[in-house]
Structure formats: C-alpha cells, structure tokens
Amino acid sequence: MGRGNRTYRVVDGQRIEGTWRPIFIRNGGSYYLTDLKIYADGAIDCWGMVDLDGLRDKLASGWIATTIEPGARASAHDLAGWQFLEPQMWINPDDFVVQVADAIDRLNDRPDSTGRCRRLIADYVSSREEADRRALAEAYLKIPESDRRYALGDMDYKDRPLRVICTPVDEPMIGGGEIVTAKMREAAFAYFMEREQSEARWAKQRVTDEPEGGRSGPITLSHVVYPQGWPEDAGLSVLRNEFPAPINYADQLYPTVVHAYWALSTQEPDIAEQIRQAERPFDAKKVAGSGTRHSGWSVRRAAVMAALLRAKFARYPVLAEQLIATGDSPIYYQEFDATYWGTEGSDGANWIGRLLELVRAELAYARS
Numbered sequence: 001m002g003r004g005n006r007t008y009r010v011v012d013g014q015r016i017e018g019t020w021r022p023i024f025i026r027n028g029g030s031y032y033l034t035d036l037k038i039y040a041d042g043a044i045d046c047w048g049m050v051d052l053d054g055l056r057d058k059l060a061s062g063w064i065a066t067t068i069e070p071g072a073r074a075s076a077h078d079l080a081g082w083q084f085l086e087p088q089m090w091i092n093p094d095d096f097v098v099q100v101a102d103a104i105d106r107l108n109d110r111p112d113s114t115g116r117c118r119r120l121i122a123d124y125v126s127s128r129e130e131a132d133r134r135a136l137a138e139a140y141l142k143i144p145e146s147d148r149r150y151a152l153g154d155m156d157y158k159d160r161p162l163r164v165i166c167t168p169v170d171e172p173m174i175g176g177g178e179i180v181t182a183k184m185r186e187a188a189f190a191y192f193m194e195r196e197q198s199e200a201r202w203a204k205q206r207v208t209d210e211p212e213g214g215r216s217g218p219i220t221l222s223h224v225v226y227p228q229g230w231p232e233d234a235g236l237s238v239l240r241n242e243f244p245a246p247i248n249y250a251d252q253l254y255p256t257v258v259h260a261y262w263a264l265s266t267q268e269p270d271i272a273e274q275i276r277q278a279e280r281p282f283d284a285k286k287v288a289g290s291g292t293r294h295s296g297w298s299v300r301r302a303a304v305m306a307a308l309l310r311a312k313f314a315r316y317p318v319l320a321e322q323l324i325a326t327g328d329s330p331i332y333y334q335e336f337d338a339t340y341w342g343t344e345g346s347d348g349a350n351w352i353g354r355l356l357e358l359v360r361a362e363l364a365y366a367r368s
Helices: 052-061 093-107 113-127 130-141 145-150 160-166 182-205 235-239 257-265 269-277 281-288 297-315 317-324 351-367
Strands: 007-011 014-027 030-039 073-075 081-083 219-221 247-249 252-254 331-333
Touching: 007 030, 014 093, 030 093, 052 093, 093 113, 093 145, 113 130, 113 145, 113 160, 113 182, 130 160, 160 182, 219 235, 235 317, 247 257, 247 297, 252 257, 257 269, 257 281, 257 297, 269 281, 297 317, 297 351, 317 351, 331 351
Parallel strands: 030 073, 219 331
Antiparallel strands: 007 014, 014 030, 073 081, 247 252
C-alpha cells in the first residue's frame, strides 16, 4: 500500500487531506485498476463515496476485488488491458478494511494499528507481566498480516523479535513458526532494550524545527462578492487581494492589490492607467484582458505579487495583525479561474496562499 501518496478534496471551502492506493474494481464482469481515495474525515471514494461500513459492503459484494479468477480480463482504462493467467492477491477483505482505517488514522495524526502495537512493547519489556504480553499479542494480530513484517521498521530482523516476545516459552511462535525457547525470548528482550537505548540517543541528537503538536488546521480564503460593498467586519476576507485597501507602489496609488497586479502586468501605459482607475477589481482584470503582458511576466509575476502583499500589510497594521493571528495554519486561496494563484476544487498551485504564509512569517519575525 502506497503510504506517501497525498491528495485532497475541498468541502464547503475547507481542504480535506487524503491519500490513495491502487485497487481493482469489478464492474460488469470486468476488472478495472483504479485508485481508492481515502480522506481524513472518513470518506472513501471507490467510484462513489462510502464510509468504513460502506467499504465492507463493497468488499462483500465483490465491487472491490480481493480475489481474481484465472482468465479474467482487466483494464487500466485507456492505458492498457490484459488477461490474468495465474493471479495472486496479497490481502483479504478484513485486512483491507484495517489498512484503510489505518490510513484515516495517519491522516489525523493518530496511531494506526502498527503504532498502537508498538506503544505496548515498552510496557511489556519493562513489566514482563502476562497481562501485558497478552495485550501486546492481541495488538500485533490486529495489524494486517501483510504489514506485520514492517511493524518494527527493521529490514534485517523484520518482526521476528516482536513475535518472539508475544509468544510464551514452549509454544509455536505467534503468526506461525518454530517453538519459542527461553533463550530466544531473552535475546528478543535484549534486542528491544538496545533498540530503546538507541532511539533515546538518536532523539537527543536529532535537530528539528517542526512544531511539537504539528501545524494548526488549514484556512481557506473563499472567493467572495459583495454587490453592496464590503461589510464593516469582513473577517479573514480582508486578507484577499480584492479587499479595498489602497496601496502605494512604484509611486502610484492602487485601490486594491488586484488593480496593482494587473496594471503592472500590462505593457501599454494607457491600459495600465485604465486598470488603475477601474471601479472594481473585476473591472480591473477585465480591462487587463485587452492589454499585453510584459515579456517574461510568467517568470516575474510571483515576485511582483509578493512585493504587493508586503506593501499591503506594511501599510495596514490592523490587517497585518489579522494575518499574523492565523498562526501557522496553511492558507488556501480560492480562485475559480486562476489555479496558478489559488485553488479551484481539488486543483491549484495556490501561490497566493503560499505568499501570504511567507509574508505572515516575515511580519511575525519583524514583530519579535
């Protein structure tokens, strides 16, 4: 299961983090290789949104395939098609559900089945109590079978030391294997004590500047329109470029960042002036459509936007405080027709959001 794959979807202006893994969907007697998308709020997209209970139903019905019969045909849509001669599948439906639940836990920074098992190791190594051994063994068996060998992250010993300490003396090793001896258990306990000491040494030497509790939740600056004019309290919308906060830049006064950006992008001085004097940001952008961009504008535009945002927040301390108050939250800037600058649905490079985070960091640093 690919665990580094990331995706997201936007719900009511909020970004929901997600991940994905490959699956086979059986539809109309054919198999299709596709992506199962898993989201932090528990939604699972398998050609239709379900939750974990719905996922179990899809597995029970065979919609999501964990077995494939010889001779079956499969397709990767317009990429390729093939026929299975000797298909081998590596996971059963129950373990599949646990893997998906594990992915949801990781997206929410919670321990997954492996993490919950590993948390119990130190307790048992320290206490050697039978109750702790049983709890550890139970947690180990809840890890999907195909994931157990990676539980310790040790490619030399794999999960063998864990299986040994989970098993009483003179019994077959949990998960299948040889009879466990007292000597094997003592060696396994020594392995974990040395591992704990090594991890403590590494933690003491490790240098990191990541926040201990992780970053705060994301903020979405939704696209807003106020036909009757901006309200007195516009909330975080004051951080948007359409907000009427006139700025001085290059000896010119512009009604908004939008006016300034499009005027500076235009080669023709007369059109640039029309943009500057446009009544609304929408009108400024519309006038800019009749002009010609400067040569190499796509290379310089991010630097120009950064300069304009700095000018805005330097001139308006109240707005700067509102930006600083967003803390270390990721900022997503919604734009319907400019995915370089913002986000639209699940797409967008979000450069304005990134630049707002940069200016926020500069303001916080200057204040400190």
